[in-house]
Amino acid sequence: MTQHTATMSASWIWYPGDFEIRLHEKMSVKRRSRGVLYPAYWRLDRHYSNVTFRYTYDLPQEERITVAAEGSFSLYVDGKGNDRSDDAVITLPAGRHEINVSVFNDIEVPALFIEGANIRTNSSWEVTSYQNDWVPAGNWTFDSPSSPPSAFRLALTPQEPVSEEMKEGHLLLDFGRETFGYLRFHNLRGSGMVNIYYGESMAEALSTEECYSLDRFEAGEAARSSVDGIYTLNDAKAYRYVWIHADTAVNWDHVSMLYEYVPVTHRSTFECSDPKLNEIYNMSLYTLHLNMREFFLDGIKRDRWVWSGDAYQAFLMNYYSFFDLDVTRRTLIALRGKDPLVMHFNTILDYSLYWFISLYDYYLYTGDIDFIRQYYDRAVTLMDFCLAQRNEEGLLEGRQQDWVFVDWADFKNNGAVSTIQILLARSLEVMSLLAAKLGNVSASTSYVTLAEEIKEKTIRLFWDDSRGGLLHHRVDGVTQSTLTKHASMFALTYDYLSLEQRDSVIRNVMLNPGVPQIRTPYMRFHELAVLCESGQHDYVRQEVLSYWGGMIELGATTFWEEYDPSLADDAHFGMYGGTFGKSLCHAWGAGPIYLFGKYFLGITPSSPEYQTYRIQPNLGGLAFMKGTVPTGKGQVHIEMDHSAIHVESTHGTGLLTFTSAEPPTCEEAEVRSAGNGRYEVAIKAGNRYSIAYRN
Numbered sequence: 001m002t003q004h005t006a007t008m009s010a011s012w013i014w015y016p017g018d019f020e021i022r023l024h025e026k027m028s029v030k031r032r033s034r035g036v037l038y039p040a041y042w043r044l045d046r047h048y049s050n051v052t053f054r055y056t057y058d059l060p061q062e063e064r065i066t067v068a069a070e071g072s073f074s075l076y077v078d079g080k081g082n083d084r085s086d087d088a089v090i091t092l093p094a095g096r097h098e099i100n101v102s103v104f105n106d107i108e109v110p111a112l113f114i115e116g117a118n119i120r121t122n123s124s125w126e127v128t129s130y131q132n133d134w135v136p137a138g139n140w141t142f143d144s145p146s147s148p149p150s151a152f153r154l155a156l157t158p159q160e161p162v163s164e165e166m167k168e169g170h171l172l173l174d175f176g177r178e179t180f181g182y183l184r185f186h187n188l189r190g191s192g193m194v195n196i197y198y199g200e201s202m203a204e205a206l207s208t209e210e211c212y213s214l215d216r217f218e219a220g221e222a223a224r225s226s227v228d229g230i231y232t233l234n235d236a237k238a239y240r241y242v243w244i245h246a247d248t249a250v251n252w253d254h255v256s257m258l259y260e261y262v263p264v265t266h267r268s269t270f271e272c273s274d275p276k277l278n279e280i281y282n283m284s285l286y287t288l289h290l291n292m293r294e295f296f297l298d299g300i301k302r303d304r305w306v307w308s309g310d311a312y313q314a315f316l317m318n319y320y321s322f323f324d325l326d327v328t329r330r331t332l333i334a335l336r337g338k339d340p341l342v343m344h345f346n347t348i349l350d351y352s353l354y355w356f357i358s359l360y361d362y363y364l365y366t367g368d369i370d371f372i373r374q375y376y377d378r379a380v381t382l383m384d385f386c387l388a389q390r391n392e393e394g395l396l397e398g399r400q401q402d403w404v405f406v407d408w409a410d411f412k413n414n415g416a417v418s419t420i421q422i423l424l425a426r427s428l429e430v431m432s433l434l435a436a437k438l439g440n441v442s443a444s445t446s447y448v449t450l451a452e453e454i455k456e457k458t459i460r461l462f463w464d465d466s467r468g469g470l471l472h473h474r475v476d477g478v479t480q481s482t483l484t485k486h487a488s489m490f491a492l493t494y495d496y497l498s499l500e501q502r503d504s505v506i507r508n509v510m511l512n513p514g515v516p517q518i519r520t521p522y523m524r525f526h527e528l529a530v531l532c533e534s535g536q537h538d539y540v541r542q543e544v545l546s547y548w549g550g551m552i553e554l555g556a557t558t559f560w561e562e563y564d565p566s567l568a569d570d571a572h573f574g575m576y577g578g579t580f581g582k583s584l585c586h587a588w589g590a591g592p593i594y595l596f597g598k599y600f601l602g603i604t605p606s607s608p609e610y611q612t613y614r615i616q617p618n619l620g621g622l623a624f625m626k627g628t629v630p631t632g633k634g635q636v637h638i639e640m641d642h643s644a645i646h647v648e649s650t651h652g653t654g655l656l657t658f659t660s661a662e663p664p665t666c667e668e669a670e671v672r673s674a675g676n677g678r679y680e681v682a683i684k685a686g687n688r689y690s691i692a693y694r695n
Helices: 020-028 219-224 277-292 310-318 325-338 349-366 367-385 418-439 442-460 486-493 497-512 521-533 537-553 567-572 591-600
Strands: 050-059 061-070 072-078 087-090 095-104 113-115 126-129 155-159 163-167 170-186 193-199 214-216 230-232 239-248 254-261 269-272 473-475 603-605 612-615 625-632 636-640 642-647 653-659 674-677 678-684 688-692
Touching: 020 325, 061 072, 061 095, 072 254, 087 163, 095 113, 155 170, 163 367, 170 277, 193 219, 214 239, 254 442, 269 277, 269 591, 277 310, 277 349, 277 537, 277 591, 310 325, 310 349, 310 521, 310 591, 325 349, 349 367, 349 418, 367 418, 418 442, 442 486, 486 497, 486 521, 497 521, 521 537, 521 591, 537 591, 591 603, 612 636, 642 653, 642 678, 653 688, 678 688
Parallel strands: 612 653
Antiparallel strands: 050 095, 050 126, 061 087, 061 113, 072 095, 155 254, 163 170, 170 230, 170 239, 170 254, 193 214, 193 239, 269 625, 603 612, 625 636, 636 642, 642 688, 653 678, 674 678
């Protein structure tokens, strides 16, 4: 490829995906249980240690360039491998030539930074891992030779505790709400041991034998390593409360922390007539932001890992709040890892399938076809891996080594699980759509044909007319009698049911107290979204108040991994056999962000990158609401009460749809009747529309 890149700034480049994969490897071993390493229990892929970059230029005169590399490098021109240089400053000859730079690094990602008047490293360069794979180089925002990819760190800012008290002769700090970062001691002095017990709850911090996180250090050694009179502990942790036990000879002036976070712009808002819902929305934003780090994590105390099912939901919440695409892309890349595949994402069959759906959602909300093109081949090999696990009936089953999760619930997942078949059908539809976008008509046709086959077979084998929904699983060719909400609600989500079946599922499954209830925010996310899709907004509003509001009533400052209102007192904190095993700041607990943005404010893209979008607001029992949803390059703002709707947008073309008991009016645009009391108004960017109607 021949280019002049003087108009593009220089940046560090690497083999695409390797920065994210190496960062994921580092993240996956940060978890500690009572100070002891607790690494992720799946294969951690590694970067390629030996790569070569290439670039073809055509210049009228010779040019001096500076070269920096993460690793050992050698630069040569026009394939002259016996004429290599590892000098930091090199003069390139005039004319048309190809640069090749080999970089080796078996610890960090091999990366390259070259800067000259015209020749600069950026995404126009290519790279190979010596597998017949010249591909566009990966890069990001590392645009200084002194700031290489391996130096990437999150932002830090000081925080102070909001209160201090003595408990049993030891200092207890309260930072006011859940937080994450590095504890630090100011003017630490003396000698002796300091033991620190952390807690998301006060009960956890005060339980020296059972708290999940702790630290221990010798004060004299720590004081000698202080910087500017401050000793900062090495590991960041999640906590609200900190209980410090120190030997009597140890003293300090005070204790604070460095809060670690991803800088984001709060691009969404939501405010309504119910103060409790406003509190739930804001707490959801804070919960998501805490778990939005190098990647989208499940929880910041435990596990601190990148789980595909959790990330699927976090991506959607992010599109309706911060719209930070860097964290999204890093997470998608890290989850996929490298070939050959031998195990499903996080060892979980359903989590491999969520990745396909997440990939399509990313394209829908961003329109970033270049990212899809770059990782399409890895999607193909993942789908091949999944399809190889179909049984004699053509249904996807978990192997002995696979974890078929679906949800934390009391049901068996052996045999062919109906939820898995629904997710597979949707994943195949995604592959068909993406293949078509990339011009692969044959693959697109093959994928959609198989999707239709699996969809038809799933409905035929699992639908139970007498119970009005999809049964849970099929073992040895026999559909079992277990009825759960999961498969039916995913079938509703992806529009796989007839109108009659949809009505039956809502009445007989989703709103039926006799069907086992969903306890986790993880599946409540899907459950309440489906109910909103079916017009049950008022019911959803009450459920949000009860479920998420219930956590707040118990003192939550971020939302939990699971909530069971029947539990009492400290029993809420237990999970996985541990007294404090439950995560009290879990990404999937932030679901109201998505519910309020997509289903109450009602804003959804109808074409990639919000070039066109729909607005279908629904008060759901509220007196009024207003809010803003980011749309990538712009935003949509809506205000609504029982007599007026106001809409403004800054990007794309929208279609506002609403119901009115009498013909509405709008001075700024034509109001079109859609029948049965429904009306439409076309929304153009840059205008403000005010519609008078009657709810």
